[in-house]
Amino acid sequence: MTTSTDALKQELTFTRFDRMSEAYPHRPAVVYLGEYFSYRRLRDLSERFAGAMADLDVAKGDRVMIYIPNCIQWVIAFLGIQKLGAVVVPVAPIYTSHEITYMIEDAEVQTVICTDTNFCYVKEAFAETGLKQVVVTNLIDLLPAWKRWLGHLFDKVPTGKVDADPRVHRFTRLIRHAPLADPPDIDPAGDLSYILYTGGTTGFPKGVPGNHVGMTSYVNDVTEDVAGDHLKEGEDTYIAVNPLFHIMALGLFMAVGLNRGNTTVLMPVPQVDAILEAIGRYRVRWLLGVPALYRMILENDRQDRYDLGSLRYCYCGGDVLPEEVKERWQKRCGIPIYQVYGSTEVGHVAYSKIGTDPSPRAIGHPLKSRQCRIVDPVTLAPVENGQSGELLVTSPYTLKAYYNKPEETEKTYVQIDGATWCRMGDFVSALPSGELIYMERSADIIKHKAFRVSASEVEAVLQDHPTVIGACVVGxxxxxxxxxxxxxxxxxEDARGVGGTELMRWCRDRLAAYKVPSYIEFRDMLPKSKVGKLLRREVRDDEIRRISKGKPKPVAKGA
Incomplete structure (x- = not known):
C-alpha cells in the first residue's frame, strides 16, 4: 500500500481493523488482565458501543472525551467513536477537575467516558461546562464474574461512588445495545479523528486536532517501511505499556497490533514485574517503552526470574535513551533498543532502522510521509550539513493549527517555501546517512518520566496563588x-507563612501529579531580558552548572 492520498482514503486505521477482524476473527486482538478479546468480539463490542452512543445523540463531529487508563474499554470506546464519525479527546486519567474542566470547555466536549474513581472530577465539571452526559466504567467491568469477585474480595480493585443521575450511563449497559446500523460517510482528510492536548507557551494546554488520514499515513510508514517483513501478520505479539492517550503509544498499537491482525497485551499500569511476567507468558516480540521503564527493568532485582527471550524489537520513545541503559540492555537481552521520535502536532516522525545499531543520542531516520528540515532558530535558514539547529517537520497529511488558538499557532507553525512547518522546539543535527541526532530541547518543555510538561503551564498555576508575583519553572x-x-x-513583600508545602499542595489540586514541581526555591527576583521576557534558559543552565559542580539543590522548607 502506498501513502498516496487516494490510497490512504480507501482504508483508514479503524477500517483496516475491520478487515483484520474478517481475516482473523478468532485471533486474540487484545489480552487484558488475562482475558482474551478476539478480533470478532472486539469489533462487535465497538459497534454496539457506537450504536448506543448514537442513541444518546452523539453524532458525527461531536467531541467525546476518553478519561480512563489503559483498559479494554478504552479500545472499545476509541474504535466505536471513530466508526461513529465523532471526535476522540483522549486525556490522562490522572488529570484534576481543574484540568479537565478547561479541556471540556476548550474542545467543546459533550460526553465524557470516565472510571468510577475519577467520576468525582467529572461531576464538578457539569456545573461549569456544556457537558451533557457521562459514561462510567470500572477497570474490571468486562472481566468474568469470578475474576471480578476475587478482585473485590481481596480489595485489589479501586472503586468510587457514582451518583444516580439520568445523565450518567453505565458502559456495561451500553455495550448490550444493537450495533451501529448506519455508519456515516467520513472524509479522511477533512473530518477530525481526535483532539489531543499538549503543553502551551501561554500557560494553557493546546488542543491539537488530527484528521483520519494524518494517523493512517504514519501507521502505514511504520508497518510497511519500519517493521516490514519483521512483523508477522496474524502471528505476532506486542505489549502496550505506555498510555494510549499518548500519540506514540496509540500509533504503534494500531501499526503493529490491530492493523496487522496481531495480539496486543494491554497493561493498565506500568508495573515492572507484571510487564516482565506478561512478556514471558505471552511470548511478546514487540515492546515500546520510555527510558525510565528500561532502567527500571534493568534495576529490578528479580529480572533474572523472567524469560525475556521472545523479545526481538524494542523501541524507546518520549526521550533520548541514555547510552549506558542501551548498552546494559544489549548485554542483558542481546538485542538493541531502537528509537522513536514524534510529537502530538505532527505524529510519528522518525524511527531507527531495524538491523542497524542506533548512533549515540540518535532519534531515528525520518519516515517517508514526514519531511524534516534543520534550521537556524532565529533566521529559519537551513544550517550547513552536520551543524546543529532547530528541527522543523511538515507532512501533506496533517493539520497545521491548534484548536481555537491562533496566537499559539502563529508561534509554532511557520511558512517556508510554500509549505507550513511545525517548529519542534528540539535541536538536532543530521548524519550523512540521514539519521537525526538529538542535541537539546527548548527550555520551555520539560521531559519528566517521558511526559512533556509545559514550563509555562506550571508557572501560570503558581502565579494564580494570591501570594506569588513571579515564577520560573525549569527541568x-x-x-x-x-x-x-x-x-x-x-x-x-507582605506574604507571611507561605512555604513550599503550601505551594505544592496548590499545584496538586490543579495539575496532574507528573506536572507538580519536585522542589521549590524562593528568590527576591527572576532574571529577565531588557524587554521583560523571562530568561528561563539562563535559569536552567545555572541549575545544570550547579549540579555539575556537585552543589546541593536548594529545597524549600517543608517541600
Missing part, C-alpha cells in the same frame, strides 16, 4: 526520570 537533569521539575518563586 533539572535526572538520570532516573529524565528531568525533575524545579520552580523558582517570588512572593509578595
Amino acid at each position: 533539572v537533569p535526572d538520570t532516573k526520570v529524565g528531568e525533575r521539575i524545579k520552580a523558582i518563586v517570588v512572593l509578595k
Whole structure:
C-alpha cells in the first residue's frame, strides 16, 4: 500500500481493523488482565458501543472525551467513536477537575467516558461546562464474574461512588445495545479523528486536532517501511505499556497490533514485574517503552526470574535513551533498543532502522510521509550539513493549527517555501546517512518520566496563588526520570507563612501529579531580558552548572 492520498482514503486505521477482524476473527486482538478479546468480539463490542452512543445523540463531529487508563474499554470506546464519525479527546486519567474542566470547555466536549474513581472530577465539571452526559466504567467491568469477585474480595480493585443521575450511563449497559446500523460517510482528510492536548507557551494546554488520514499515513510508514517483513501478520505479539492517550503509544498499537491482525497485551499500569511476567507468558516480540521503564527493568532485582527471550524489537520513545541503559540492555537481552521520535502536532516522525545499531543520542531516520528540515532558530535558514539547529517537520497529511488558538499557532507553525512547518522546539543535527541526532530541547518543555510538561503551564498555576508575583519553572537533569521539575518563586513583600508545602499542595489540586514541581526555591527576583521576557534558559543552565559542580539543590522548607 502506498501513502498516496487516494490510497490512504480507501482504508483508514479503524477500517483496516475491520478487515483484520474478517481475516482473523478468532485471533486474540487484545489480552487484558488475562482475558482474551478476539478480533470478532472486539469489533462487535465497538459497534454496539457506537450504536448506543448514537442513541444518546452523539453524532458525527461531536467531541467525546476518553478519561480512563489503559483498559479494554478504552479500545472499545476509541474504535466505536471513530466508526461513529465523532471526535476522540483522549486525556490522562490522572488529570484534576481543574484540568479537565478547561479541556471540556476548550474542545467543546459533550460526553465524557470516565472510571468510577475519577467520576468525582467529572461531576464538578457539569456545573461549569456544556457537558451533557457521562459514561462510567470500572477497570474490571468486562472481566468474568469470578475474576471480578476475587478482585473485590481481596480489595485489589479501586472503586468510587457514582451518583444516580439520568445523565450518567453505565458502559456495561451500553455495550448490550444493537450495533451501529448506519455508519456515516467520513472524509479522511477533512473530518477530525481526535483532539489531543499538549503543553502551551501561554500557560494553557493546546488542543491539537488530527484528521483520519494524518494517523493512517504514519501507521502505514511504520508497518510497511519500519517493521516490514519483521512483523508477522496474524502471528505476532506486542505489549502496550505506555498510555494510549499518548500519540506514540496509540500509533504503534494500531501499526503493529490491530492493523496487522496481531495480539496486543494491554497493561493498565506500568508495573515492572507484571510487564516482565506478561512478556514471558505471552511470548511478546514487540515492546515500546520510555527510558525510565528500561532502567527500571534493568534495576529490578528479580529480572533474572523472567524469560525475556521472545523479545526481538524494542523501541524507546518520549526521550533520548541514555547510552549506558542501551548498552546494559544489549548485554542483558542481546538485542538493541531502537528509537522513536514524534510529537502530538505532527505524529510519528522518525524511527531507527531495524538491523542497524542506533548512533549515540540518535532519534531515528525520518519516515517517508514526514519531511524534516534543520534550521537556524532565529533566521529559519537551513544550517550547513552536520551543524546543529532547530528541527522543523511538515507532512501533506496533517493539520497545521491548534484548536481555537491562533496566537499559539502563529508561534509554532511557520511558512517556508510554500509549505507550513511545525517548529519542534528540539535541536538536532543530521548524519550523512540521514539519521537525526538529538542535541537539546527548548527550555520551555520539560521531559519528566517521558511526559512533556509545559514550563509555562506550571508557572501560570503558581502565579494564580494570591501570594506569588513571579515564577520560573525549569527541568533539572535526572538520570532516573529524565528531568525533575524545579520552580523558582517570588512572593509578595507582605506574604507571611507561605512555604513550599503550601505551594505544592496548590499545584496538586490543579495539575496532574507528573506536572507538580519536585522542589521549590524562593528568590527576591527572576532574571529577565531588557524587554521583560523571562530568561528561563539562563535559569536552567545555572541549575545544570550547579549540579555539575556537585552543589546541593536548594529545597524549600517543608517541600
